[in-house]
Amino acid sequence: MKNVQTGKIIDIQRYTVHDGPGIRTEVFLKGCPLRCLWCHSPDSQSLEDEIAWFEIKCIGTDSCGKCLEVCPAGALTKGRRLYSKFEKREIQVIELNRDACNNCGRCALVCWPKALYLTGRDMSLSEIMKIIDRDKLYYRKSGGGVTISGGEPMVQYKFVKALLKQCKARGLHVCLDTCGYAQWDHYREVLEYVDLVLYDLKHMDTLQSRRLTGVPNQLILENARRMAAGGVPMQIRVPIIPGYNDSEENIRATGAFCAGLGPSVSQVQILPYHRLGSAKYERLGKKYLLEDLKPPSQEQMEKCREILESCGLKVITG
Ligand code: SF4
Ligand code: SF4
Numbered sequence: 001m002k003n004v005q006t007g008k009i010i011d012i013q014r015y016t017v018h019d020g021p022g023i024r025t026e027v028f029l030k031g032c033p034l035r036c037l038w039c040h041s042p043d044s045q046s047l048e049d050e051i052a053w054f055e056i057k058c059i060g061t062d063s064c065g066k067c068l069e070v071c072p073a074g075a076l077t078k079g080r081r082l083y084s085k086f087e088k089r090e091i092q093v094i095e096l097n098r099d100a101c102n103n104c105g106r107c108a109l110v111c112w113p114k115a116l117y118l119t120g121r122d123m124s125l126s127e128i129m130k131i132i133d134r135d136k137l138y139y140r141k142s143g144g145g146v147t148i149s150g151g152e153p154m155v156q157y158k159f160v161k162a163l164l165k166q167c168k169a170r171g172l173h174v175c176l177d178t179c180g181y182a183q184w185d186h187y188r189e190v191l192e193y194v195d196l197v198l199y200d201l202k203h204m205d206t207l208q209s210r211r212l213t214g215v216p217n218q219l220i221l222e223n224a225r226r227m228a229a230g231g232v233p234m235q236i237r238v239p240i241i242p243g244y245n246d247s248e249e250n251i252r253a254t255g256a257f258c259a260g261l262g263p264s265v266s267q268v269q270i271l272p273y274h275r276l277g278s279a280k281y282e283r284l285g286k287k288y289l290l291e292d293l294k295p296p297s298q299e300q301m302e303k304c305r306e307i308l309e310s311c312g313l314k315v316i317t318g
């Protein structure tokens with residue numbers, strides 16, 4: 001890991017209200033060890049820079065073509081002709097050969113319409129804290145603060161620790177949004193600076209966990225137990241993916257596990273599957289595997305809620 005004063009950031013969003021109490025600034029870090037089939041931010045999975053290609057933003061090689069001049073790898077050529085709604089005429093867009101591309105990002109620097117852009121950027125602690133500091137008044141008035149999310153923020157745990165320390169030095173409330181798949185030693189380094197952990201649980205069966213997320217679940221369950229035993233305030237979050245993890249058996253097992261964690265868990269949040277991130281896959285040259293999957297119905301969500309409540313848990317939806 002490089003300099004802890006610099007992190008690889010995918011995005012920073014201000015005024016968020018869904019990931020922790022009150023109004024928050026949310027810092028999304030790049031890199032994740034999981035590959036959930038339903039992931040809505042595939043651009044955050046790799047820790048490395050990746051070039052994204054958003055075809056409809058290209059204004060055409062005849063009036064621009066700057067990217068063709070700067071690519072050192074010969075990965076860009078003139079591509080197909082299409083009708084551009086923005087330009088209101090037929091244009092010729094570029095063709096990106098990902099096998100030749102080394103993700104150097106030079107094309108993104110000259111592409112002002114942002115048809116080519118790099119996912120992720122290096123940001124210093126002071127740059128991030130300047131953004132966080134802008135909304136201190138909102139945090140105070142709303143009971144909000146800062147949420148560190150991803151990707152999986154623990155991939156950059158040293159940078160996360162440095163960021164959390166700065167937040168706590170300012171007296172800010174801090175949430176850590178994590179999938180639970182990181183070494184316990186790394187969690188131990190950051191948890192003393194965290195007020196609330198938003199902890200994802202995806203499947204209670206380890207074979208299914210491996211099939212759906214790419215990793216087994218033992219470490220995830222063990223870390224949750226350790227946090228709960230240490231009195232770390234937690235909210236558990238369960239994405240409801242129809243046909244993949246919403247069986248009565250799995251929801252019951254999830255409920256029993258969460259109830260067994262004891263008073264550290266203040267609530268369980270069930271999050272209905274959505275496909276808002278599916279377009280990002282194409283921009284990265286990746287395939288979205290759940291193309292035909294529909295979000296759960298209200299009845300399906302209600303059923304999950306009832307099962308979890310029957311385990312004695314406080315449950316919220318969405
Ligand atoms: S620099 Fe951007 S807008 Fe210009 S031709 Fe290349 S991709 Fe299209
Ligand atoms: S990222 Fe670099 S190698 Fe890839 S297309 Fe752009 S300029 Fe070429």
